[in-house]
Amino acid sequence: MTTDTLATRDELLSRSARNLGDMLRRRVDQTPDATAFLYPENNAGGPEKWTPLTWREVQDRAHDIAAGLLDLGLGPEQRVAICADTSVWWILTDLGIGCAGGATTTVYGNSQPEDVEYILTSSESRIYVAQNSAQAAKVEHSPALDELVTHIILVDDDRLIQGAPGSDRRLVAEDTRVISLADLSARGHAARQADPGAVQRVIDATAPDHLATLIYTSGTTGKPKGVELTHQSWTYMGVAMESWDPLEPGDLQYLWLPLAHVFGKCLIAVQMTIGFSSAVDGRVERIVTGMGEVHPTFMCGVPRIFEKVRAKVITSRGLARTISSWAFRVGERTAPYRLEDRPLPARLSGQQLLAEKLVFSKLKQAMGGRLRMMICGGAKLSPQIQRWFFAAGIPVVEGYGATETSAIAFFNVPKKGRFGPRFGTAGPVCPGCEARIAEDGEVLVRGPIVARGYHELPEKT
Incomplete structure (x- = not known):
């Protein structure tokens, strides 16, 4: 069955941003001072305080991270792995990677060290973003990652918290590869001050078919396979959802889903296209409480x-x-x-x-x-x-x-x-795409949302 003609697909492609950085710029051009995200900050043990970020602030922070990554030597389509909780910092880091022309390798926070080693080795991720020292320690004990991973970035810099000899914090504190996300952003901000156009030049050079995200399957049919999703995968998904018209710019999403999963990642692309806001908190035990605090519409x-x-x-x-x-x-x-x-x-x-x-x-x-x-x-x-x-x-x-x-x-x-x-x-089926049921019952889909292939597994693609 087909719900849209090829012309509709071409129209949607013509409306799509060139890449994630261009998608973010378009949103900032349209609604620079609208609230993009709300994130919780604990108020000295009291109730959560939800802090807003405007789209202009999101772009500034993402570009600081992008410039910091470029200063570390990140090249086009080179992978940066993120092993962190769902939070606004995950989103900003991912956008920064995209604006720097790199590609995000997603890693679930509950992954075992051997799984992290496999994903980083397979993806050739040279930079590893970890939530804290406990997540960073997952690469500390891997000889296979000693030379591959050149930098470890901590979202929560807990290195200075007292830890017993041999603890995760002590080990990470002694690793010269480790820097905090705050320090990376400061480094990028200084680089942008020295060369204001550096990040935009990289965005302009990033093509729609360049790799944006590498997500590893669950491995239920053998070893996990890295699914290669391009910038167009996300930019087209955004305009397709916009044409479906279920959401409005005035909506407020409560976002708790794992951003390492394709569903969570997709929602950010949709949000940038349509322009609604998201309250972001990955703590599952606080979903109902958080919804009562921020009053989401979906x-x-x-x-x-x-x-x-x-x-x-x-x-x-x-x-x-x-x-x-x-x-x-x-x-x-x-x-x-x-x-x-x-x-x-x-x-x-x-x-x-x-x-x-x-x-x-x-x-x-x-x-x-609401x-x-x-x-x-x-x-x-x-x-x-x-x-x-x-x-x-x-x-x-x-x-x-x-x-x-x-x-x-x-x-x-x-x-x-x-x-x-x-x-x-x-x-x-998604606008501009085609689908049919194969003789064996398999669902077949064709269109711009389909991944580029499996990373370094052409025979499986």
């Missing part, structure tokens, strides 16, 4: 997160459980009317108002009170859970894709009309 997640929310509500006891069960039965009866945009019968309308007051409003308020929708990916979501949330007035829509398709190959766009939502489906 959140992306995986099935287990939505399953946990539902389980918490339906395990309530006594009168609260009785009222909740009644309210969700009412919500289920209203669903067909709402899906088809038909008015509710008078009696059902009154019941819906009461259910909203007694149950649904409290559920929505716990998640910030949610328009939630988006699920990563695995199949149970239609039962989808219907449960929809009964409460919170659409959860699904998409489908893979690392090899820059994340979102199909999306059940939450709009009325021919795009659904239809429970239990992943929606139409």
